Amino acid sequence: xxxxxMSQPLSSSVGDYLKAVWGLAGHGVAAPKDLSSRLSVSxxxxxxMLRRLQELGLVEYERYRGASLTEEGHAEALRLVRRHRxxxxxxxxxxxxxxxxxxxxxxxxxxxxxxxxxxxVAQLLGHPDRDPHGAPIxxxxxxxxxxxxxxxxxAPVGDRVRILRVGREDAPALAYLEARGLVPGRVLxxxxxxxxxxxxxxxxxxxxxxxxxxxLAASVLVQGS
Amino acid sequence: xxxxxMSQPLSSSVGDYLKAVWGLAGHGVAAPKDLSSRLSVSxxxxxxMLRRLQELGLVEYERYRGASLTEEGHAEALRLVRRHRxxxxxxxxxxxxxxxxxxxxxxxxxxxxxxxxxxxVAQLLGHPDRDPHGAPIxxxxxxxxxxxxxxxxxAPVGDRVRILRVGREDAPALAYLEARGLVPGRVLxxxxxxxxxxxxxxxxxxxxxxxxxxxLAASVLVQGS
DNA sequence: ATCGTATTTTAGGCAAACCTAGAAAATCTT
DNA sequence: AAGATTTTCTAGGTTTGCCTAAAATACGAT
Ligand SMILES: [Mn+2]
Ligand SMILES: [Mn+2]
Ligand SMILES: [Mn+2]
Ligand SMILES: [Mn+2]
Numbered sequence: 001x002x003x004x005x006m007s008q009p010l011s012s013s014v015g016d017y018l019k020a021v022w023g024l025a026g027h028g029v030a031a032p033k034d035l036s037s038r039l040s041v042s043x044x045x046x047x048x049m050l051r052r053l054q055e056l057g058l059v060e061y062e063r064y065r066g067a068s069l070t071e072e073g074h075a076e077a078l079r080l081v082r083r084h085r086x087x088x089x090x091x092x093x094x095x096x097x098x099x100x101x102x103x104x105x106x107x108x109x110x111x112x113x114x115x116x117x118x119x120x121v122a123q124l125l126g127h128p129d130r131d132p133h134g135a136p137i138x139x140x141x142x143x144x145x146x147x148x149x150x151x152x153x154x155a156p157v158g159d160r161v162r163i164l165r166v167g168r169e170d171a172p173a174l175a176y177l178e179a180r181g182l183v184p185g186r187v188l189x190x191x192x193x194x195x196x197x198x199x200x201x202x203x204x205x206x207x208x209x210x211x212x213x214x215x216l217a218a219s220v221l222v223q224g225s
Numbered sequence: 226x227x228x229x230x231m232s233q234p235l236s237s238s239v240g241d242y243l244k245a246v247w248g249l250a251g252h253g254v255a256a257p258k259d260l261s262s263r264l265s266v267s268x269x270x271x272x273x274m275l276r277r278l279q280e281l282g283l284v285e286y287e288r289y290r291g292a293s294l295t296e297e298g299h300a301e302a303l304r305l306v307r308r309h310r311x312x313x314x315x316x317x318x319x320x321x322x323x324x325x326x327x328x329x330x331x332x333x334x335x336x337x338x339x340x341x342x343x344x345x346v347a348q349l350l351g352h353p354d355r356d357p358h359g360a361p362i363x364x365x366x367x368x369x370x371x372x373x374x375x376x377x378x379x380a381p382v383g384d385r386v387r388i389l390r391v392g393r394e395d396a397p398a399l400a401y402l403e404a405r406g407l408v409p410g411r412v413l414x415x416x417x418x419x420x421x422x423x424x425x426x427x428x429x430x431x432x433x434x435x436x437x438x439x440x441l442a443a444s445v446l447v448q449g450s
Numbered sequence: 451a452t453c454g455t456a457t458t459t460t461a462g463g464c465a466a467a468c469c470t471a472g473a474a475a476a477t478c479t480t
Numbered sequence: 481a482a483g484a485t486t487t488t489c490t491a492g493g494t495t496t497g498c499c500t501a502a503a504a505t506a507c508g509a510t
Contacts, residue, residue, distance in 0.1 A: 013467065033487060045468055047489055052466085064475065064488060094319075095345040105339060112337035114330060120320040238497065258457060270498055272459055277496085289458060289505065452510090459504070469494075476487070 010056075012111035015080050017049055018058060021069055022077035031066040075142050082138040083110040083118050085131035090121050092132045099132055099183070100174035133174075134165030134184035134221070149221035153200055153214055155190045161222035162187050168219045180210055182220065235281075237336035240305050242274055243283060246294055247302035256291040300367050307363040308335040308343050310356035315346050317357045324357055324408070325399035358399075359390030359409035359446070374446035378425055378439055380415045386447035387412045393444045405435055407445065 010018075020038045024030040032050065036043045054061040058073035069077060087106040091097040097105070113121075119140060122128075129137055129145060136145045149164045163186045166177060177183065181204060188202040191209065198214020212220065235243075245263045249255040257275070261268045279286040283298035294302060312331040316322040322330070338346075344365060347353075354362055354370060361370045374389045388411045391402060402408065406429060413427040416434065423439020437445070 011466075031487085032489090036487095041467090042469060043488060044470080044490080049467080091342075095342070095349060097341075097345070101341075105342060108337045108339075109334070112333045114333075116322075116326075117316075117320070117330060120322070124320060236496075256457085257459090261457095266497090267499060268458060269460080269500080274497080453508100454510100455506100455508080457504100457506070459502100461502080462500090464497105464499075466496090467494100468496105470492090472489105472491085474487100474489070476485100478485070479483085480481100 010058075010076065012108075013049070014053065014056070014058070015076070015111055017053060018069065018073050018077040019080050019084075021059060021067055022074065022081070025066075025068065027068065027074065029062075029066045029068045035066075078138045078142050078144060080110050082140070083113060085135055085137040086118060086121050086125065086128075087113070088131045088133070089125055089128055089137075093125065098175075099178045100171040102132060103169045103174075104171070130165075130184070132184075133167075133169070134163070135167075147221075149223050151218045152188075152190075152202070152212070152220040152222050153193065153198060153217040155193065155200075155222060157190050157193055159190045159224060160187060161190060161224060163220060164223050165221040166219060167221055168216075173216060173219075177216075177220075180204075180208075182210065182212075188222070235283075235301065237333075238274070239278065239281070239283070240301070240336055242278060243294065243298050243302040244305050244309075246284060246292055247299065247306070250291075250293065252293065252299065254287075254291045254293045260291075303363045303367050303369060305335050307365070308338060310360055310362040311343060311346050311350065311353075312338070313356045313358070314350055314353055314362075318350065323400075324403045325396040327357060328394045328399075329396070355390075355409070357409075358392075358394070359388070360392075372446075374448050376443045377413075377415075377427070377437070377445040377447050378418065378423060378442040380418065380425075380447060382415050382418055384415045384449060385412060386415060386449055388445060389448050390446040391444060392446055393441075398441060398444075402441075402445075405429075405433075407435065407437075413447070 016039060017035065020035050021030040024034050024038065032043050032046045035041075035050075036046045039046070050059060050061045050067045053059040053067065053073065057070055058076065059067040059069055061067040084106045087109050088102040091102040091105055092099065122140070131137055136147065138144045147165075152161070152163075155161055163182060163184050165184055166174065166182075168174060168177075182188075187205055190200070191203055192199075192201040194200070198217065199211055200214070200217035201209055201211045203209050241264060242260065245260050246255040249259050249263065257268050257271045260266075260271045260275075264271075275284060275286045275292045278284040278292065278298065282295055283301065284292040284294055286292040309331045312334050313327040316327040316330055317324065347365070356362055361372065363369045372390075377386070377388075380386055388407060388409050390409055391399065391407075393399060393402075411429060413429055415425070416428055417424075417426040419425070423442065424436055425439070425442035426434055426436045428434050
């Protein structure tokens, strides 16, 4: 089913656009505005690139609407996401990087490593299925495990939940969460979800309470414990 | 003494040009023709880039003669060489890459990794002073150990010598040498250096003889055992 | 010293990614 | 249904890094 158009390797810009479309919309349509702000690039640049990506057969693009990934584009995006997440795991586990620093390095390395490198790292790591932030690592065959989690901000008060994943990649937020032990695997009890301002208060296993703003709480993904 | 012009990071092209000047001439002057063939780039491109490198303060360039590295350019070249050689060592020792495949991967990764990454790898490896091909690894402070070796092609017949380094980076030659165990550390006895065609015959520790063409023998660097 | 060859530079182009400014289209508000 | 606002596209421009073809320079050999 996949076109055999294995021409030249794609540039890092192209790759980052594909990842952005995937991250924003999955199989759906990503709006130029959202791509522009996610990639920190002018909307003129987005328009231009989307046209090129369509030319390359990587997205389906409709003017004034946005772009969705073709099968080929989707496969390429997932391949990059796999690399990114494996590299993050490697940096943390083998090079001793702090949790909040792995993302930036991976963002560059994902474009420079070969498939050979990627698979050797996967093997070294024992083929993990989640990265240090709890995000699932796509398989080498392009499959991605279904996610079964809800944002902490929508958890019922009183519930015991386990952090499955942290859907953030900016260093300050990650450093803050790690300092409080709010990392994947941690079990919490939901004390309060305040309607007024969205602040969520939780108690961790050591009896310590943490209050998280609505936006931050929404990026902490949990599953019923 | 080093200018504090720590502006934006240099591109991989710029880095590869600097490494090429260094590899061809060290502190001396590298000719455009040699850069052109080493980098597989037209001479017009070389002229253009040398002008830019001068503009950036990385080389001193004289028309129709070539370019030599400034202090800053030299430092940058050595920094890349350090990365390259550490990465090669890491690929071999920790990811199980075959000897002849490490160079190509390192050639790309050297431009994508951070100093942080590099120094963490150095630590993981125990701060090695030679890479898998026997080439010395520059220190983080920009120092490079003096080399005390001679080409095998110029060794006196009858001498016992130890391979210190293999000055080649193309996969076929490396694969050939490794298949015969002609790698750094191996001790050989020089049986014949034929004036006629430069072919060098050596006997290894297991009593096996090897005949190497003049060009290949010149790239095998040895020291008196 | 001059000729012929090799090397280097110049001139002119091209593609990838970015940008700003302004026009056009879509969407939200009243 | 306008009008105002937001979003997107178009037009035109820049930088980096490469190219080919042709002119200029340097060098080696008679
Ligand atoms: Mn990440
Ligand atoms: Mn990236
Ligand atoms: Mn190498
Ligand atoms: Mn390189």
